Every structure is written in structure tokens, then in C-alpha cells.
Amino acid sequence: MLDSKFLNAMNISLDLALEAREIIRGETGQEIPGVRVDKDTYDHATVTTVHIEDQNAQTIMGKPVGKYITIEAPVIKENNQQAHREVAEILAEQLKNLxxxxxxxxxxxxxxGNWNATPDALGPKVVDQCLVTRHLYNYAPQELQGGMRPVSALAPGVLGTTGIETAEIVRGVVEKTRPSLIIAIDSLAARSxxxxxxxxxxxxxxxxxxxGIGNKRAGINQETMGVRVIAIGVPTVTHAAIIAQDAIEKYINSTGGQPGDASSAIKNVLEPFGSNLTVTPKEIDILIEDTAQIIAGAINMAMHPGISPEDYGYYLH
Known part of the structure; x- marks a missing residue:
């Protein structure tokens, strides 16, 4: 079974708090002290909220103290627009509460994210579909309806294409526009x-x-930005090392052998990639489009409750 020893050996961190909890609970056989979990079930989704409540739990989980809401909805991968709308509504409600x-x-x-790399393009694609209104308050107030909030949006790119740390760009924009809240969208790496x-x-x-893929960038959080930050993420890749480990364990178990520590062998295989190879499905372009539409729809619903989705097109550029 995949464990924290293997993850540490391969220098893999888990973006999803839910997965980190699953692995630690699997090793200890009990709930983590200082961690509380709530779960709600809907027709097309399960919502699990992991509360990391103290510094001890933060150390064990490797995640800052706070609330981590995970919406699991396999229906996202299906061509079902009504179900996608329901998932967006669930996400919108969670955002409104936060x-x-x-x-x-x-x-x-x-x-x-990087708009030139499909698995990393989720954030920019969400921004493309977000209803931005901050400029209307200054230049076209007559176009505003009740129940609309001033919203601005930015896709700052990545260090490799701009030469500037993303956090530096965001901090500069925050200093000029002085928002009361930041919502940051990014692609994640999953264990499964x-x-x-x-x-x-x-x-x-x-x-x-x-x-999640080993790039240690400056954080975008309340400490670095001076304003609350809500993060929304969707796994778009997984680590090749994890897939290899799972495959080895399944093979050994099917042949009646005993699973062992395969981290050294896997490291050798992945050495040409610095032991840091990630994998994404071939249909990732469609999946990114669908998840971006769901997340943008949820943000629009949460930000502008006074207008209907049918009216978004009037304001989208």
C-alpha cells in the first residue's frame, strides 16, 4: 500500500488534503488528532470537509490549519450538462459560505498556470469565463444590475514564461486594486x-x-498577500512514480508475493526525468474545458447572485 515513507522517498507532496488524511489514517488506523471531518452526499457529488484545527494536526497532515472542502463528482467526466450545472451549484454554495x-x-x-500547457491551463481558462465587473463600476455603472459584485481577474502566467514570480505579480496587483478577497484557481496533482x-x-x-509537482514557488496566501485567499484546485495529473508503485503492488499481490519497497527501482527508471515525471489522460483538453466551465460558472453564481446564467453572455467579453 502506498505510504508516507514512499512519498517522502520520491519527494512527492499531496495537494489534496483528503488524500493526505486517507494515507495517514491507513497507517495509524485512527483519526488524526486535531482533524475533524464532515461529509454530505448529493445526487451527483460527495462533499467532504476536512478541518485541520491545530498546529499538531498541521504538522502531521503537512497542510496549514484551515478548511479543505473536497467535491468528488465522477460525473464531471461524462457528457452531462445538467449534472455539470448541479456540480457548479454545489461549488457555488460552498464558495458563498467561505x-x-x-x-x-x-x-x-x-x-x-501555463495557458500553453493543457494540463496546467485550468486557471487561465476559468478566468476567460469569469464575469468581471470592477471596470463597470467606474466606466459604465448604468450597465450594472442588482446583486452584482465588483470582480477583477488576472491570469499572470508562470515563472518560465514571464521571468517573474507569480506571487510578485499578484502582490503588485493587490497593492494597486486593494481587493478584500482573492480566489486563486490552479491545477493540482493527485495520488489517485x-x-x-x-x-x-x-x-x-x-x-x-x-x-504538487515539485516546483517550490512562493505562496499566495493571507501572509504573503495581506488579504484572505480562497484556493480552488482540480487534479489534472498524477505522478508516474505512484502509478508504477500501484502497478508493482498489484502484480505482486496477484502472483502471491509480498509487496516491498520499490522506490529505488522506480527512481532509477524515472532518472532521465529527475525522478519527477507526471502523467495526464489523453483527453485532458476536453476535461480541462469542462472543469473550467464548471468552476467559472460556480464563481459567477457566487459573485453575482442577482443575475441568471442566461445573462452572463451580456457581460462576458
Missing amino acids: INLPMELNVLVIGL VDRIATTIQVADTGINPGS
Whole structure:
């Protein structure tokens, strides 16, 4: 069974708090002290909220103290627009509960990732479909309806294409526009291939761009930005090392052998890639489009409850 020893040996961190809890509970056989879990079930989704409540739990989980909401919805991978709308509504409700701001306050939406790399393009694609209204308050107030909030949005790119740390760009925008909240969207890495494009995590702790695939970037959180940050992420890749480990264990178990530590052998195989190879499905372009539409729809519903989705097209550029 995949365990923390293997993850540490391969230098793999888990983006999903739900997966981190599953592995630690599997090793200890009991709930983690300082961690509380709530679960709700809907027609097309299961919502699990992991509360990390103290510093001890933070150390064990490797996640900051805060709330991590995971929406598991395999229906996202199906061509079912009505089900996608229901998942968006569930996400919108979770966002509304976390936002908790007067309607006149400004919100900044940040689409993290590289628009030139499909598995990493989720953030920019969400921003493309977000209903931005901050400029209308200054230049076209007559176009506004009741129940709309000032929203601005930015896809800042990645260090490799801009030469600038993403956190530096975001911090500069925050200093100029002074939002009361940041919503950051990013692609994640999952432990399980089943969670690719079927799981949405919402966290009130901010985000570290690229952390799940070994890129240690400056964090986008309340400490670095001076404003609350809600992070929305969807797994779009998984680690080749994890797939290899799972395959080895299944083979050994099927032949009656005993599973062992395969980390050294896997490292050798992945050495040409610095032991850091990630894998994504061939249909990732379609999955990114669908998840981006769901997340953008949820953000629009949460930000602008006074207008219907049918009216979004009037405001989208």
C-alpha cells in the first residue's frame, strides 16, 4: 500500500488534503488528532470537509490549519450538462459560505498556470469565463444590475514564461486594486488517477503554485498577500512514480508475493526525468474545458447572485 515513507522517498507532496488524511489514517488506523471531518452526499457529488484545527494536526497532515472542502463528482467526466450545472451549484454554495463579504467589496480572481500547457491551463481558462465587473463600476455603472459584485481577474502566467514570480505579480496587483478577497484557481496533482478531473478542492488557506509537482514557488496566501485567499484546485495529473508503485503492488499481490519497497527501482527508471515525471489522460483538453466551465460558472453564481446564467453572455467579453 502506498505510504508516507514512499512519498517522502520520491519527494512527492499531496495537494489534496483528503488524500493526505486517507494515507495517514491507513497507517495509524485512527483519526488524526486535531482533524475533524464532515461529509454530505448529493445526487451527483460527495462533499467532504476536512478541518485541520491545530498546529499538531498541521504538522502531521503537512497542510496549514484551515478548511479543505473536497467535491468528488465522477460525473464531471461524462457528457452531462445538467449534472455539470448541479456540480457548479454545489461549488457555488460552498464558495458563498467561505466568501462572507458585503456585496460592495472587490474580489480578485487569479487563474494560475501555463495557458500553453493543457494540463496546467485550468486557471487561465476559468478566468476567460469569469464575469468581471470592477471596470463597470467606474466606466459604465448604468450597465450594472442588482446583486452584482465588483470582480477583477488576472491570469499572470508562470515563472518560465514571464521571468517573474507569480506571487510578485499578484502582490503588485493587490497593492494597486486593494481587493478584500482573492480566489486563486490552479491545477493540482493527485495520488489517485481516479481523481483526475473528477475532484474539486476548495481551501481557505491559499495556495503554493506548482507544489504538487515539485516546483517550490512562493505562496499566495493571507501572509504573503495581506488579504484572505480562497484556493480552488482540480487534479489534472498524477505522478508516474505512484502509478508504477500501484502497478508493482498489484502484480505482486496477484502472483502471491509480498509487496516491498520499490522506490529505488522506480527512481532509477524515472532518472532521465529527475525522478519527477507526471502523467495526464489523453483527453485532458476536453476535461480541462469542462472543469473550467464548471468552476467559472460556480464563481459567477457566487459573485453575482442577482443575475441568471442566461445573462452572463451580456457581460462576458
